[in-house]
Amino acid sequence: MSHLSELELHSLEQLLDQQERAAQALIRTEAGDRADLPFAELTGEVSDLGDEASADLIVDVDNAMMGLQLEHLRDIAAARQRLREQQYGICTDCQAEIALGRLQAYPTAKRCADCQTLHERTFASPSHARM
Template identity: 40%
Template sequence: MSVELNETLIEHFRRQLQARFDQLRQGVQEEVLRSDSEHFTDVAGEVHDEEEASVASLVVDLELANIDRHVHELRQVEAALLRIGRGEYGACIDCDQPIPPARLAANPTAERCIACQTDFERAESLRQQPAASRTL
């Protein structure tokens, strides 16, 4: 594996990822605590009709979606930190070719080179399409 990253650059990404991990973890904790204090029943208790109930439900769903998005990013950051610890950071998980430092600077959690990421996303989009759509 010929990774174009030197130890100084890897350490830079490790510090950046660790800072993001800490920030996300604290943010998720704060959002969960805030969400707990603003239960749906509290919000819904103030509504007077079905439209207001729908808005209250939407607010709760958006809060949960935001927490889910942060947890997903937290897992990506944690995986990148584990790759650093194993000495695998900067190598594509599919083809084992080096991921360009510019790509890692733009997305420090990148686990695939651009070519493999493109193939992965194409395969995922096909997998998620309904069967009827794929045959057209």
């Protein structure tokens, strides 16, 4: 069972709803921007490698922003899943109760502050350096 009250869970669920709508709106905006691009000109009538490279760059930047939002939506969906399973607010690493304040700031948080710090430190360490 969760350490959070019904009321607290309900308000956190509303935060998830808000964040989901915001992420979806951003994706729609991004998709709209992309549709406005003279995309056929960028990709369809490539005259040399230089043009092709710049078209690729535009697509990559778009994908990066879209990717962030899609990742956020996945986090939100995962948080909802934890709500259904009554695992919401429980750290996935150490099973400690995640503080309400942290959840209000990060409704998708799946780790307690300690485990998140540890996770980020591990992730950022030189031995895990990303390409």
